[in-house]
Amino acid sequence: MFAENTGKGEAGMAYQALYRKFRPQTFEDVKGQDHIVTTLKNQLKNDRIGHAYLFTGTRGTGKTTVAKILARAVNCQHPVDGSPCGKCSVCRAINAGSSMNVIEIDAASNNGVNNIREIIEEVAYPPTEGRYKVYIIDEVHMLSPGAYNALLKTLEEPPEYVIFILATTEVNKIPITILSRCQRYDFHRISVVTIAGRLRQLMEEEGLAVEDKAVDYIARAADGSMRDALSLMDQCIAFYLGQKLTYDDTLKVLGAVDTDVFSHLLRAIIGRDVTESIRMIGEIIAEGREPVQFVNDFTWYLRNLLLLKSGDHMEDALDISSDNLALLQEEAQMVEDEILMRYIRILSDLSSQIRYASQKRILIEIAVIKLCKPQMETSYDSLIDRLTTLEEKLEEGIPAQASEGKRSDAGGQMSGQTQEAPVRAAKKNLPAAVPEEVRQLAGSWKKLIAAMEDRMLASMLSKALVSVSEEGELLLVYDVEAPDQNLARKKMTQAKTMEELRQVLSETTGKEVRVKVVGNEDRRPKEQMYTDAIDYFAKTAGVELVEEDF
Incomplete structure (x- = not known):
């Protein structure tokens, strides 16, 4: 059980985080990157190994993991269908970090010309064991211009026993001269379904009880990153150690908000109820919910609603419960597409502003007031929202405002104030215009x-x-x-x-x-x-x- 691993396990070792404990050891364990895994395995089985690879993609998608698997696979003494066996002396040495054939470099802290020159000097010496000497340079976009220039020649024509694997989250910062000398592999964001499936599998292996709804929420909150998903799961389990992890528990740990709150808030905004909307924001903040997570989750809720309105049979793409689907279907009849897109635009702008702001609550309240009062904006989609409001007022009757001037009030005194009466002006029979x-x-x-x-x-x-x-x-x-x-x-x-x-x-x-x-x-x-x-x-x-x- 997980509780037995929190301190020291049976072997007396300190607890290991889930993302480290379950780091894939073979290509078959890598999830969500089949297009890359298949290509690399085919290269290995047909002995068509490149001399320079560039792995790019968002955080937690498996760049460094695949780089380490590839480093073991090219040196493995008994590979299995292109994957490392994990049992030979070379694989064990690489896993233990004692192999001189695999050198990992963090370019964020080793980004100077001298650091690269050390690599160039070492390249001249062949591997002590195995076929290849592999250099894994992580966050390669952090290298200085001088370091890129020093690396260029060696990267283009390295010795036949050297392989370079460059990893980065910001490929746009890498010079084209480096890009043109590498085989580029783009790691995709991992789908929510794939992450949720992997989490369920690992929780079964750990013997932990977790609600499916909690797993689905964590998978969605990970935003395409398997590592983030495992870290979030680790955080939630640690808080409720020895208990079944429920959906409500997950929301409390991560500072998130339940879907029913989003539904209530949306209906208040559609009804232009500023007071109720601000009251709900105050309750959410008072309960300790994370403001950034709240904005992102509310935007996601509106995204689901827009998808539901945009086409038939979109229920399968939403991956939500039948109860929440019923709420969305009801709300889909309450708001127009253009207005919904305006809501999403305002919240997306807020999401980019709020992350590093000191007054997060104020920014959220201002955004909610904008949602309720489209007249505060002059954009095209706000005009549509205002037109909808006008149509609703027309259905109730056009207010007829009395002209300014003195008139008798109920007490017989004269008043210079104007009053509004919600009555429709009587239609007169006018002659037709010629x-x-x-x-x-x-x-x-x-x-x-x-x-x-x-x-x-x-x-x-x-x-x-x-x-x-x-x-x-x-x-x-x-x-x-x-x-x-x-x-x-x-x-x-x-x-x-x-x-x-x-x-x-x-x-x-x-x-x-x-x-x-x-x-x-x-x-x-x-x-x-x-x-x-x-x-x-x-x-x-x-x-x-x-x-x-x-």
Whole structure:
């Protein structure tokens, strides 16, 4: 059991961390990097071994591990299907760190020219045992320019018994002259399913009881790193030593937040409830949850929701429980794609800012207020959110604001304050605007938009080409190939938005104006499709157009 290994085990050895204890010893043990393992094994079995390799990829994906396996495999006396046997004297010496044939160098602390020159001098001597002398240079991107230059010639034409294996997390910092002399292997982030499967296997070997839900969360929190997953599992097990590790226990140890909290918070944000949203943030911080982890997990929750809305049969890709799936399906009907993408954008920006910030709570609260109040932003996706809010208000009734002036209050006294009453203005029977009046309206379109109080409606109208049809209709022409114009066109064709526009036009002109929204789908020049209001006067009347106020 794990408890017996926490102090000294049966052999009297100190406890060894899980990621060290279960470091892969053969190519078959390496998980999630099949494209690399297969290639290296084929090279070994066919004796086509390269002289310089470059292993690149994010942390904890197996770069150094594979480098050590390769170093043993090329020297193994009895290889098994390309993998080291682990039993011969060479394999045992390399595993024990006593072999003179495998030299590991940390470039972060040995990055100078002199360090590389020492390597070049040693390269001249053949291996004492085995076939190859292998140099593993970790974090090779930390080498100085002079060190790269010193390494260059030897890397290009090393002795036939020397192999260089360079490992890095930042391949973009390595000079092209070095890259061109190496076989490059890109280590991928390991999938959540692969990490979870490996964790379950190791927990069975250790005789530990862990809830599947806890394993899945740790696998997701590892962010593609097997080493990070094992370290997180080690941390959780140590806290609840001798007990079954549950999902709730895992959340407490890692400072994470349960999915139900995300659901409650999202619904408060969708409802524009700033007070409740800030209260929930305060509770999360007071419970000791990790702010950075909270932001990342909430972003992941919104990502799942967006995937669910983006296509059919996406449930399998989410890897969540049926209860959480039911919550997501309900919330998918409560928020539009564009608004959801705005939420993710704001949280992604927050994630990059909060990691090293001293006032993490304040940054989170500001971001949540932005989520609840799209009017604080001027971006395109915030406009969509504001339009949705407007539609909801229109469904409830347009507030009619009384004009400023003195009027009697309930006590009979005069008051100069304005009041709002949530009643819809009575619709008057107005005469229809004649074509000439519609043309005058189109000619004053820019002034009309500038004077509008509803800036969201004005923004949608400003994207349109204003024209007049032969039947005397006011035409709003949008280019369907332009995403912003096409989205504005869709909003304008909605009955609620069109009714609001007609009301604005009737209040401006005192007439009933017929409006038609059309899309330019074949991308023909606008003058070939519809007559622009200004061009109309220039071509048909031959007079200079003067904008009029209404």
